[in-house]
Amino acid sequence: MLRTENLGKTYATGDEALKDVSVEIGGREVVAMIGPSGAGKSTFVRCINRLTEPTAGTVTLDGTELTALGKKELRNARRDIGMVFQEYNLVERLTVMENVLSGRLGYVSTWKAFRRNFSQKDVQRAYDLLELVGLDDMENKRVDELSGGQRQRVGIARAVIQEPKIILADEPTSSLDPETSRDVMRLLTDIAVDRNIPVLINIHEVHLAEQYADRILGLHDGNLVFDGRTAELTGDAKDVIYRDEGMPEAPAAETAADTASTTDKPTDPVPVEE
Numbered sequence: 001m002l003r004t005e006n007l008g009k010t011y012a013t014g015d016e017a018l019k020d021v022s023v024e025i026g027g028r029e030v031v032a033m034i035g036p037s038g039a040g041k042s043t044f045v046r047c048i049n050r051l052t053e054p055t056a057g058t059v060t061l062d063g064t065e066l067t068a069l070g071k072k073e074l075r076n077a078r079r080d081i082g083m084v085f086q087e088y089n090l091v092e093r094l095t096v097m098e099n100v101l102s103g104r105l106g107y108v109s110t111w112k113a114f115r116r117n118f119s120q121k122d123v124q125r126a127y128d129l130l131e132l133v134g135l136d137d138m139e140n141k142r143v144d145e146l147s148g149g150q151r152q153r154v155g156i157a158r159a160v161i162q163e164p165k166i167i168l169a170d171e172p173t174s175s176l177d178p179e180t181s182r183d184v185m186r187l188l189t190d191i192a193v194d195r196n197i198p199v200l201i202n203i204h205e206v207h208l209a210e211q212y213a214d215r216i217l218g219l220h221d222g223n224l225v226f227d228g229r230t231a232e233l234t235g236d237a238k239d240v241i242y243r244d245e246g247m248p249e250a251p252a253a254e255t256a257a258d259t260a261s262t263t264d265k266p267t268d269p270v271p272v273e274e
């Protein structure tokens with residue numbers, strides 16, 4: 001269970017990006033955080049694992065108060081949080097397998113990691129995950145040879161191999177085309193169920209949040225102005241979240257036929273030019 005209490009962030013510039021945000025996220029729910037540009041979505045996600053240091057409030061994961069930890073303890077605690085990034089954050093010149101295994105680095109000794117000496121169990125886990133994300137037989141490809149969707153799948157496999165207690169995804173679909181975005185969202189929702197962990201996704205596209213999330217958090221100007229089941233996200237609720245800003249439009253290609261296959265298995269991603 002992840003709990004934030006009165007979480008706040010004021011940047012050195014004086015920007016109050018997050019104000020008193022208190023939420024609990026647990027079970028295997030998929031939670032989408034939506035809101036206009038600059039509402040504080042990335043700040044919230046990054047404050048959870050202290051990639052950005054909060055300036056107020058607390059973050060607790062399964063009883064451990066992350067905001068109270070020293071550097072070394074925090075490094076250990078971060079193993080419990082799988083991160084998926086907008087720009088993938090992979091090591092481009094390494095292979096798919098090496099990138100996935102790097103998710104285990106927190107678990108192997110520095111010496112072993114230096115020699116890239118992973119246990120057979122970890123290697124088998126990586127193979128299983130590559131199959132899960134639809135990248136079997138691609139383990140020896142260099143990441144810079146992959147499409148955007150394939151890279152994001154590597155990023156997801158790297159997060160899952162940590163065996164985290166929660167996955168945080170910071171704009172995981174922003175660099176992807178609509179079809180690949182849906183594949184990635186479907187994969188993240190499948191992982192929540194299969195691994196029995198919650199997934200928090202910070203996302204611009206409201207239609208994807210509505211299609212895939214169980215619960216929506218709405219931020220406006222650093223304030224949590226909506227926290228409810230996806231079905232409760234009415235037009236009025238969207239007006240509160242997006243007041244004065246305008247809601248991002250769904251892409252024109254987003255038709256009923258496009259969305260009908262959401263329960264299918266993920267298909268191969270469409271290559272994306274980067």
Ligand SMILES: Nc1ncnc2c1ncn2[C@@H]1O[C@H](COP(=O)(O)OP(=O)(O)OP(=O)(O)O)[C@@H](O)[C@H]1O
Nearest residue numbers: 011012013015017036037038039040041042043044
């Ligand atoms: N490093 C920083 N230093 C100063 N201000 C920052 C910093 N990062 C973010 N901000 C400010 O904090 C506020 C929230 O930014 P944040 O990136 O969290 O919003 P967001 O909802 O994720 O936006 P977007 O959807 O455009 O990515 C904005 O006003 C932004 O300008």
